[in-house]
Amino acid sequence: MEDTGEIWELRLYIAGKTAKSVAALENLKKYCEEYLKDKYVIEVIDLLVHPQLAEGDQILAIPTLVKKVPEPIRKIIGDLSNKEKVLVGLNIRPAKKPE
Amino acid sequence: MIIEPSESKPLLPSLPKACTGIKGLDEITGGGLPQGRPTLVCGSAGCGKTVFSMEFLVHGALMYNEPGVFMAFEEKTEELTINVASLGFDLEKLQQERMIRLDHVHLERSEIEETGEYDLDGLFIRLGHAIDSIGAKRVVLDTIESLFSGLTNQAIIRAELRRLFEWLKDKKVTTIITGEKGEGTLTRHGLEEYVSDCVILLDHRVENKISTRLLRIVKYRGSVHGTNEYPFLIDEDGISVVPVTSLGLSHDVSSERISSGVSGLDSMLGGKGFFRGSSVLVSGTAGTGKTSLAGSFANQTCVSGERCIYFAFEESPKQIIRNMHSIGIDLQAHVDNHMLRLLASRPTINGLEMHLLSITKQVLDFDPSVVILDPITNLVSVGSVSEVKSVLIRLIDFLQGADITVMFTALSLNDNISEQTDESISSLVDAWLLVRDIEFNGERNRGLYVMKSRGMKHSNQVREFVISDSGLDLVDVYMGRDGILTGSAREEQQLAEKTENVIRTHAVSRKDKEIERKRTVLESKIASLREEFDSMQDELNKTYVEEELTRKVMEQNRQEILQKRGGIQ
Numbered sequence: 201m202e203d204t205g206e207i208w209e210l211r212l213y214i215a216g217k218t219a220k221s222v223a224a225l226e227n228l229k230k231y232c233e234e235y236l237k238d239k240y241v242i243e244v245i246d247l248l249v250h251p252q253l254a255e256g257d258q259i260l261a262i263p264t265l266v267k268k269v270p271e272p273i274r275k276i277i278g279d280l281s282n283k284e285k286v287l288v289g290l291n292i293r294p295a296k297k298p299e
Numbered sequence: 300m301i302i303e304p305s306e307s308k309p310l311l312p313s314l315p316k317a318c319t320g321i322k323g324l325d326e327i328t329g330g331g332l333p334q335g336r337p338t339l340v341c342g343s344a345g346c347g348k349t350v351f352s353m354e355f356l357v358h359g360a361l362m363y364n365e366p367g368v369f370m371a372f373e374e375k376t377e378e379l380t381i382n383v384a385s386l387g388f389d390l391e392k393l394q395q396e397r398m399i400r401l402d403h404v405h406l407e408r409s410e411i412e413e414t415g416e417y418d419l420d421g422l423f424i425r426l427g428h429a430i431d432s433i434g435a436k437r438v439v440l441d442t443i444e445s446l447f448s449g450l451t452n453q454a455i456i457r458a459e460l461r462r463l464f465e466w467l468k469d470k471k472v473t474t475i476i477t478g479e480k481g482e483g484t485l486t487r488h489g490l491e492e493y494v495s496d497c498v499i500l501l502d503h504r505v506e507n508k509i510s511t512r513l514l515r516i517v518k519y520r521g522s523v524h525g526t527n528e529y530p531f532l533i534d535e536d537g538i539s540v541v542p543v544t545s546l547g548l549s550h551d552v553s554s555e556r557i558s559s560g561v562s563g564l565d566s567m568l569g570g571k572g573f574f575r576g577s578s579v580l581v582s583g584t585a586g587t588g589k590t591s592l593a594g595s596f597a598n599q600t601c602v603s604g605e606r607c608i609y610f611a612f613e614e615s616p617k618q619i620i621r622n623m624h625s626i627g628i629d630l631q632a633h634v635d636n637h638m639l640r641l642l643a644s645r646p647t648i649n650g651l652e653m654h655l656l657s658i659t660k661q662v663l664d665f666d667p668s669v670v671i672l673d674p675i676t677n678l679v680s681v682g683s684v685s686e687v688k689s690v691l692i693r694l695i696d697f698l699q700g701a702d703i704t705v706m707f708t709a710l711s712l713n714d715n716i717s718e719q720t721d722e723s724i725s726s727l728v729d730a731w732l733l734v735r736d737i738e739f740n741g742e743r744n745r746g747l748y749v750m751k752s753r754g755m756k757h758s759n760q761v762r763e764f765v766i767s768d769s770g771l772d773l774v775d776v777y778m779g780r781d782g783i784l785t786g787s788a789r790e791e792q793q794l795a796e797k798t799e800n801v802i803r804t805h806a807v808s809r810k811d812k813e814i815e816r817k818r819t820v821l822e823s824k825i826a827s828l829r830e831e832f833d834s835m836q837d838e839l840n841k842t843y844v845e846e847e848l849t850r851k852v853m854e855q856n857r858q859e860i861l862q863k864r865g866g867i868q
Contacts, residue, residue, distance in 0.1 A: 213421060215420040215421070215424060220415075220416050220417065220418070223415075247420070247421060247424045248424070251424045251425070251427065251428035252428060254421050254424050254425040254428065255402060255425055255428075258404065258405045258406070259421035259424075259425070260404065260406065260419055260421045260422045260425075260446075260449075261417045261418065261419055261420075261421055261422075261450070262417060262418055262419070262420035262421045262424075263417060264417075264421060272410075273410065274410060274411075274412065275410050275411045275412070276411070276412040276413075276414060277411060277412070277413050277414070277417045277450075278413050278414040278415035278416055278417040279414070279415040279416045279417065280414050280415060281414055281415035281416075282414035282415060285412050285413075285414045286412070286414055288412070289412035289414075
């Protein structure tokens with residue numbers, strides 16, 4: 201599965217540099233480096249700067265991580281502190297586990 | 300609390316209010332919803348929450364120049380646009396004019412994974428952006444409780460909602476939050492805890508298979524408000540609430556009189572008819588001509604150039620027009636001239652309060668001088684007698700306040716007048732006409748009484764009520780040895796009198812002739828006597844002349860003899 205050449209397009213919506221946002225971004229980067237090395241793009245959108253973008257992705261909660269590609273679209277809200285949930289949400293399985 | 304100095308009320312600054320533009324609601328609330336504060340509108344499914352809040356926004360945009368944001372959690376914006384188009388709201392246009400902004404918040408639990416701490420800043424930012432982009436003064440959140448089904452962490456939602464409402468107050472936007480009614484609570488998730496300024500409860504009740512929509516202001520901090528349950532109506536014009544429970548008896552009265560359309564009836568009512576703005580009850584058993592009387596009154600009103608609304612609960616407009624045609628009344632012409640509005644509905648189409656409301660609406664719309672309800676008896680099928688009475692009291696009150704004459708017809712099943720109460724409204728009305736059957740001599744005829752007529756001299760006599768091809772009229776009844784005579788008995792009596800008349804005339808002329816004859820005989824007798832006298836006179840004269848002649852001749856002879864004897868003188 202990891203060899204399909206797919207790129208994970210991830211968007212993290214935050215509202216200013218709050219503790220939760222910073223934690224979320226740190227967590228996300230950590231998981232990506234660990235499981236999706238060189239196969240991911242993270243776009244951080246600060247809604248305080250671009251409030252009009254909130255409507256498009258139906259953002260209510262902050263922080264929200266949106267995975268657009270690969271399908272299906274999933275949203276993960278919160279500071280991403282629960283690693284298992286994030287990995288399931290992103291359709292990433294730990295490499296050690298067999299297919 | 301925001302206290303703003305008000306120019307119109309210099310005494311004490313009162314709570315500023317935002318007009319809803321919903322007919323009647325602003326009267327109950329004394330000016331609208333609390334400005335700059337959130338109001339909770341709650342009720343069960345299908346009770347009109349979305350329509351209510353949408354109307355608040357659209358009226359705000361169109362009438363008060365206050366742009367509004369509608370944040371829909373349940374319906375998509377396209378669906379919403381189509382749904383409210385039936386009320387005549389063009390959301391597309393309003394959005395282009397930047398007076399309304401619709402925002403659909405889509406929340407799908409299956410798409411969302413929750414990990415750790417979060418807040419709802421996204422919602423705040425979205426709403427804030429929407430408000431700022433059009434300078435909104437009004438906001439609707441419909442139904443924000445969806446958050447509870449979309450997200451699992453209730454503690455966060457509750458904390459964030461509390462923050463949201465405070466934030467909306469700081470933004471000074473007038474907000475409507477809708478909430479679904481819960482078991483034993485106003486809302487399923489207890490939103491009333493957070494919104495404590497104004498709570499409006501909408502209800503959709505079905506009793507005896509008849510539905511009635513009701514609105515009640517549960518609380519309104521810092522303002523007096525009506526506390527009753529007010530019926531409201533959702534139709535093509537949107538919501539209308541009519542605060543019909545006000546019961547004052549202080550309306551102006553008119554001493555102007557209007558004709559009933561039946562000259563005989565007018566003369567029974569002091570010769571001039573009903574008072575303008577009075578209420579008239581026409582009661583009677585089946586087939587006594589109540590509708591004909593009502594139709595005649597309607598016709599007279601239109602003929603004299605005034606408008607009339609005829610509410611029919613038994614017959615269709617076409618049927619009434621046809622039937623009235625048969626007694627020489629052309630209502631169609633008045634309908635075509637827009638002088639008459641014939642409105643027919645089955646009583647069971649909606650509840651009593653709804654009937655009252657729709658009648659009030661029609662009256663306000665058409666501004667008639669006469670309203671006819673035919674018959675009110677049928678309304679009992681949708682409510683109890685006491686409910687009907689309460690509705691009629693309010694209706695009479697409303698109409699009299701507007702100086703509108705109202706005529707009710709009522710079917711009485713009981714022919715005993717003393718027991719008859721007619722939905723016990725006979726005490727409320729100003730004039731009560733009773734049409735009843737008079738059964739005599741093997742036929743039924745109609746008799747009309749004026750049972751009461753406040754403030755005018757009226758006849759205490761029963762009149763026979765005659766319906767003919769040329770309309771209605773009242774004729775005097777005949778008092779016979781066996782009581783009053785009506786119908787063919789009356790005609791018989793009339794015929795008998797006519798015959799007697801003819802015979803008497805005949806007799807008189809015969810006597811006249813005899814006298815004439817006698818006179819002729821006498822005169823001829825006189826003539827013959829005169830002739831006799833004349834001839835007798837002639838005879839007598841003849842003798843006299845002869846005697847005179849004889850005497851003359853004899854004298855002459857004597858003189859001649861004397862001369863011949865020798866002239867001795």
